[in-house]
Amino acid sequence: MGCPQVCSGATLQCSFGVAPTVLNVLPVNRTLTGGMPAANIMDHIPLVNIPTFGMCQSLANPTVAAATAAALGALTPMPCIPATATPWIPGGAPTVLLGSMPALDSNSTLMCTWGGVIKIQMPGQVQMQIP
Incomplete structure (x- = not known):
């Protein structure tokens, strides 16, 4: 099963975010999976596509570093604004192309530029194996 x-x-x-979020895929590729627009890298x-994760706890984030310094070294999370400059890294062999x-x-x-690793907790659809 794939x-x-x-x-x-x-x-x-996100490994530095305090709350999960939901992926938003625009229907530009005109392909649905599970009745929803399918995502590519x-x-x-x-x-x-990537909404906020609530608050950011990464000291690599300049706003978190400044707030933490102002609080005399006590970690001070600040609002998350994702900094995802590069595409997703495929998890397996990229055998399926979607919009090239x-x-x-x-x-x-x-x-994330601030050191966070964003992972998919639930893909938005599931595959069932029928006995």
């Missing part, structure tokens, strides 16, 4: 295809509505979590645009780019599967990861 890895599930990721679609709009997938649940994401280019669906990484901050605040378009590899389709996003549930093993893919996305790096």
Whole structure:
């Protein structure tokens, strides 16, 4: 059984974020999976595809570093604004193309400029094996 295809509505979590968020996939590739727009590795645009994770706890984030310094070294989370400048890293062999780019599967990861690793917790659809 293969890895599930990721679609709009997938649940994401950042290693430095305090709350999960939901992937937003625009229907530009005109392909549905599980009744929702299917994602490819280019669906990484901050605040378009990747909403905020609530608060950021990464000291590499300048706003967190400044707030922490102002609090005399006590970690002070600040509002998350994802900084995802590069595409998703495919989790397996990218054998399925969607809009001429590899389709996003549930093993893919996305790096944030501030050091966070964004992973897919739930792909937005599931595959069932029928006995």
